[in-house]
Amino acid sequence: MTDASDSVMIANQKEKVRESLRKRLRSERRFRAYGVVAISFAVLMLVFLIGTIISNGYSAFSQTWLKVDVTLEKDLIAPDGRTDPKTLRENGDFRASLIESLVAKFKSRGREEERLLMAMFSTSAEQTLQEHVIRNPNEIGGTVSIWVRASSDIDQLYKGRINRDLPQTSRTVKDIQLRWYDLMAAERRIDSRFNKGFFYSGDSREPEQAGFWGAIVGSFFTMLVTLILAFPVGVATAVYLEEFAPKNRFTDLIEVNINNLAAVPSIVFGLLGLAVFLNFFELPRSAPLVGGMVLALMTLPTIIISGRAALKAVPPSVREAALGLGASRVQVVTHHVLPLAMPGILTGTIIGMAQALGETAPLLMIGMVAFIVDIPGGPTDASTVIPVQIYLWADSPERGFVEKTSGGIMVLLIFLVTMNASAVYLRKKFERRW
Amino acid sequence: MKKTLTFATLGALAVAGGAGQAVARDQVRIVGSSTVYPFATVVAERFGKDSKFKTPVIESTGSGGGLKLFCAGLGVKTPDITNASRRIKKSEYTKCTKNGIKIAEFKVGYDGIVMANSKKSGRISLSRKDIFLALAKLVPEGNKAGGKLVANPNRTWKDVNPNLPAVAIKVLGPPPTSGTRDAFNELAMEGGCKKFPELKAIKKQNKKKYRAICRGVREDGAWVEAGENDNLIVQKLEADPNALGVFGFSFLDQNRDKVQGSVVDGVEPTFANISSQKYPVSRSLFFYVKKNHVGQIPGIQEYVQAFMNRRAIGKRGYLIDKGLIPLPTAEMKKYIDAGKSLPDLKM
Numbered sequence: 001m002t003d004a005s006d007s008v009m010i011a012n013q014k015e016k017v018r019e020s021l022r023k024r025l026r027s028e029r030r031f032r033a034y035g036v037v038a039i040s041f042a043v044l045m046l047v048f049l050i051g052t053i054i055s056n057g058y059s060a061f062s063q064t065w066l067k068v069d070v071t072l073e074k075d076l077i078a079p080d081g082r083t084d085p086k087t088l089r090e091n092g093d094f095r096a097s098l099i100e101s102l103v104a105k106f107k108s109r110g111r112e113e114e115r116l117l118m119a120m121f122s123t124s125a126e127q128t129l130q131e132h133v134i135r136n137p138n139e140i141g142g143t144v145s146i147w148v149r150a151s152s153d154i155d156q157l158y159k160g161r162i163n164r165d166l167p168q169t170s171r172t173v174k175d176i177q178l179r180w181y182d183l184m185a186a187e188r189r190i191d192s193r194f195n196k197g198f199f200y201s202g203d204s205r206e207p208e209q210a211g212f213w214g215a216i217v218g219s220f221f222t223m224l225v226t227l228i229l230a231f232p233v234g235v236a237t238a239v240y241l242e243e244f245a246p247k248n249r250f251t252d253l254i255e256v257n258i259n260n261l262a263a264v265p266s267i268v269f270g271l272l273g274l275a276v277f278l279n280f281f282e283l284p285r286s287a288p289l290v291g292g293m294v295l296a297l298m299t300l301p302t303i304i305i306s307g308r309a310a311l312k313a314v315p316p317s318v319r320e321a322a323l324g325l326g327a328s329r330v331q332v333v334t335h336h337v338l339p340l341a342m343p344g345i346l347t348g349t350i351i352g353m354a355q356a357l358g359e360t361a362p363l364l365m366i367g368m369v370a371f372i373v374d375i376p377g378g379p380t381d382a383s384t385v386i387p388v389q390i391y392l393w394a395d396s397p398e399r400g401f402v403e404k405t406s407g408g409i410m411v412l413l414i415f416l417v418t419m420n421a422s423a424v425y426l427r428k429k430f431e432r433r434w
Numbered sequence: 435m436k437k438t439l440t441f442a443t444l445g446a447l448a449v450a451g452g453a454g455q456a457v458a459r460d461q462v463r464i465v466g467s468s469t470v471y472p473f474a475t476v477v478a479e480r481f482g483k484d485s486k487f488k489t490p491v492i493e494s495t496g497s498g499g500g501l502k503l504f505c506a507g508l509g510v511k512t513p514d515i516t517n518a519s520r521r522i523k524k525s526e527y528t529k530c531t532k533n534g535i536k537i538a539e540f541k542v543g544y545d546g547i548v549m550a551n552s553k554k555s556g557r558i559s560l561s562r563k564d565i566f567l568a569l570a571k572l573v574p575e576g577n578k579a580g581g582k583l584v585a586n587p588n589r590t591w592k593d594v595n596p597n598l599p600a601v602a603i604k605v606l607g608p609p610p611t612s613g614t615r616d617a618f619n620e621l622a623m624e625g626g627c628k629k630f631p632e633l634k635a636i637k638k639q640n641k642k643k644y645r646a647i648c649r650g651v652r653e654d655g656a657w658v659e660a661g662e663n664d665n666l667i668v669q670k671l672e673a674d675p676n677a678l679g680v681f682g683f684s685f686l687d688q689n690r691d692k693v694q695g696s697v698v699d700g701v702e703p704t705f706a707n708i709s710s711q712k713y714p715v716s717r718s719l720f721f722y723v724k725k726n727h728v729g730q731i732p733g734i735q736e737y738v739q740a741f742m743n744r745r746a747i748g749k750r751g752y753l754i755d756k757g758l759i760p761l762p763t764a765e766m767k768k769y770i771d772a773g774k775s776l777p778d779l780k781m
Contacts, residue, residue, distance in 0.1 A: 111750065115750065115755075119755065123480075123752075127483075162691075163691060166691050169690065170553070170690045170691045171690065171691055172688065172690070204479055205472065205475045205476045205479055205756075206479075278511070282511055284459075284511070285463070285511065286491060286493070367493050369493060369494065370491050370492055370493040370494070371471070371475040371478065371479075371491070371492040371493075371494075372489070372491050373478070373479055373482050373489040374461075374482070374488055374489050382461065382463075382491045394663060394665060395468075395662070395663050395664075395665065396472065396665075397472060397664070397665070397682075397684045397685045397687075397688045397756075397757065398688060399688055399689075402665075
């Protein structure tokens with residue numbers, strides 16, 4: 001071989017290496033680009049989802065109010081002259097005085113126009129009037145100016161969700177109602193306020209009166225029962241399996257079953273709840289107690305699995321040292337291992353509870369998917385939970401429920417984000433690395 | 435830690451134990467049809483506000499599911515009232531009476547089932563025969579009477595009827611578990627099927643076969659199961675102007691700016707036409723009361739009277755604003771009177 005051919009070969013070799021390097025760099029860039037594309041796609045979807053929910057739902061937190069002047073005729077409100085709250089509540093015809101004042105003001109003619117006129121005001125208007133009069137009985141005989149809720153249709157009109165330019169037959173608000181609405185707007189009788197009712201009243205079939213509080217209280221009781229049942233049982237199981245149980249076929253079988261349960265569809269737990277808690281133990285239908293028990297079964301595997309992982313992460317040296325100093329095995333666990341594993345267990349519990357909070361399917365079977373107006377007073381009262389309320393609103397025909405649905409989702413998301421964030425915080429704050 | 439655990443466990447046991455005792459109920463429990471649900475809930479809400487009784491709890495379980503729970507027996511854990519978007523079946527009635535249940539029947543009003551499409555395209559006029567030919571699993575060959583039954587070859591509406599547009603058949607409707615679907619199959623599909631004399635003749639020979647042919651919906655994608663949520667169907671129609679949707683009249687009423695009801699057999703689905711029963715695809719809505727519970731559970735009779743009241747179901751009642759279609763005057767009077775006396779249902 002000559003020097004010349006050698007140098008040619010080396011040049012070739014170099015060229016080959018350079019070529020392959022370029023190729024590898026290109027493929028690395030491609031790989032990174034795929035990753036960026038995947039993440040941006042996911043982020044885009046999330047932004048789209050949350051954007052839709054917020055743009056549909058932000059208006060659920062405001063409510064349109066209308067100012068009306070009502071002549072409180074003695075004959076209608078206190079025909080026998082007594083003005084104590086009880087008599088007013090029983091005998092006062094507040095609806096009639098409201099109708100008469102409104103008909104006089106807007107000069108509506110005939111029953112159909114009267115119906116259309118009254119349809120602009122929420123059915124809660126007469127209660128607002130009644131409460132006002134009960135507080136101020138001395139105003140009977142005079143004229144009062146009070147703010148009442150607008151009906152859902154007018155509320156939607158004020159929020160710009162009803163298109164005025166469509167022909168009359170294509171909208172829920174009629175021409176004559178638009179005329180009255182414009183008249184009220186000109187007299188500054190329309191106002192938008194924060195929708196407090198959304199946070200303190202129960203469900204209603206009138207969108208403007210529907211509130212979320214019943215569902216929030218229901219979820220609270222349900223989660224309380226779930227926590228009380230699932231947490232101690234889950235932790236005890238995890239501790240026993242990890243610290244005391246012998247490793248044999250039987251405990252392996254249990255472990256497989258627990259992992260399996262974590263993947264069972266939630267509706268199966270609902271069927272179990274129906275068969276065992278309702279039909280066999282005869283517990284009440286639609287009660288947070290039963291809902292909590294069903295969700296506890298669902299949450300148990302999550303708590304056990306995360307609990308065992310947390311216990312496993314505690315180094316054996318801690319146990320050995322405690323044993324070496326003469327602690328009993330129970331003392332080792334309760335004094336040393338469990339406190340060290342607690343942050344991990346709590347994280348798992350919170351994540352499990354967040355999962356349970358968003359669950360509807362198992363509750364369908366035990367009757368918690370129901371129309372319930374009264375705010376539940378305890379875990380055995382009939383109630384719904386937050387996600388069920390969202391589902392029920394999404395299924396209602398009235399247009400006003402669209403924003404309530406999204407508003408409800410926003411509240412649920414806030415709860416979930418708070419729970420998951422606190423799980424992350426707990427982990428960051430108390431986590432120890434060995 | 436140990437103490438906390440013990441306390442928590444004790445607490446759990448106390449909660450579970452305390453609820454074990456049967457609790458006397460002071461709240462009316464109602465189950466049943468998802469079609470009657472939007473009306474019954476309005477009555478219940480008003481009843482809760484206006485009376486001294488608690489607001490009844492209403493579950494939407496579907497007509498069949500409701501009657502199953504209702505007929506399961508007597509006692510506080512069974513419902514007091516069930517709503518139904520069809521009449522109680524003979525078999526259900528027998529099961530109920532076998533369990534010692536005395537039933538009173540109430541008809542509330544009518545509900546129209548509409549076919550609708552997006553306002554972005556034109557209004558469609560169909561006959562029930564067209565509906566059958568477009569959606570049935572098996573149709574007579576050549577879409578003509580006397581033809582051999584073949585798998586539905588019709589791809590576009592024009593294939594079904596030359597007067598209809600050449601648009602692919604795509605209908606979004608509720609799943610078989612829904613009462614709306616049952617009624618649609620019975621009234622629209624079977625109604626069209628009967629127009630073929632040879633298919634109608636099968637009814638006398640073999641009822642099962644007749645039902646399978648007349649109510650069998652095609653499974654090749656022209657009919658799309660769109661779920662129980664009618665709002666979702668409306669949204670999908672908006673996105674796809676060529677599709678038709680099947681849902682209850684109240685959803686059409688609330689979404690007039692987005693969708694229009696198709697004309698069926700020359701009749702537009704309007705309030706007046708459904709009320710006068712000119713519109714062919716409409717059904718009656720019922721509820722059934724467990725008479726044995728009246729007097730045991732407070733408020734049942736009062737709730738029935740609040741429902742069977744001109745203020746609710748009358749021509750100017752508040753349920754009419756919610757999309758209920760009222761009964762003819764004589765029939766309404768009969769049921770309003772029945773609300774006071776609760777007569778036994780005999781079948």
